[in-house]
């Protein structure tokens with residue numbers, strides 16, 4: 001008996017990109033309609049039944065004067081978030097490659113505010129990630145006062161961490177060796193710890209010297225990623241507050257290196273690094289999503 005023909009939804013064009021292996025599905029929602037539903041994002045994020053990504057980036061027209069674009073960021077679990085460092089660099093390359101702008105300095109509005117990006121001639125991107133937020137209620141982190149190091153109880157053990165927001169919340173632990181760090185066991189426990197009421201990205205920082213560090217990050221809503229740009233910024237802030245790192249640090253993540261600069265209290269954190277396009281594709285969205293797990297039509301790849 002032939003299968004009933006499922007009414008098909010619209011075709012969606014997208015670009016697959018990554019920043020040091022932290023990977024993204026990027027959608028131009030200016031020149032094509034794109035209605036978002038959390039369950040659809042989770043399906044698209046699936047690395048077997050969908051496109052597969054750590055975050056979905058959706059490019060929209062600006063909502064503020066003196067801003068070039070707005071872009072929305074969604075984790076693999078469908079949650080919308082305020083900031084994505086690696087995503088910001090890929091966004092900047094995307095809007096230029098798609099001829100949505102010819103500017104090299106781009107101002108973009110996110111859920112948390114406006115950031116400024118500069119696309120260098122070699123294709124790398126320098127991002128002003130804004131001023132780090134250290135006041136607990138604004139992170140948010142449950143604590144009586146702002147301190148460089150807080151002690152958090154997890155499963156009967158005491159863990160020391162620095163709480164900082166780069167627009168999104170981070171908890172940073174200092175470890176002797178990132179390769180031996182309990183990222184996949186302690187990471188999820190801290191990501192959802194009650195003292196982080198909005199959950200948090202958990203960084204495991206190994207300091208090599210004042211200007212070199214290694215980092216692994218268990219990301220809120222996506223799990224451990226190969227790199228986390230806002231996490232690298234949070235880690236350098238934490239390292240400086242603890243007197244372990246200088247103002248210009250090369251941070252080595254599993255997927256590669258970022259340059260992070262912070263002049264201290266009140267100054268913005270600057271991040272510089274690569275952005276890579278892997279392929280362009282299109283897929284047919286389901287006509288509707290009934291809330292059950294549906295397998296979006298298999299994504300088609302066109303190597304760019």
Ligand SMILES: N[C@H](CCC[C@H](N)C(=O)O)C(=O)O
Pocket residue numbers: 022054055075081082083084085086087168169201219220221222225227228229230231
């Ligand atoms: N998982 C993060 C968003 C993505 C951040 C990361 N991919 C980066 O490069 O900063 C959060 O929930 O705040």
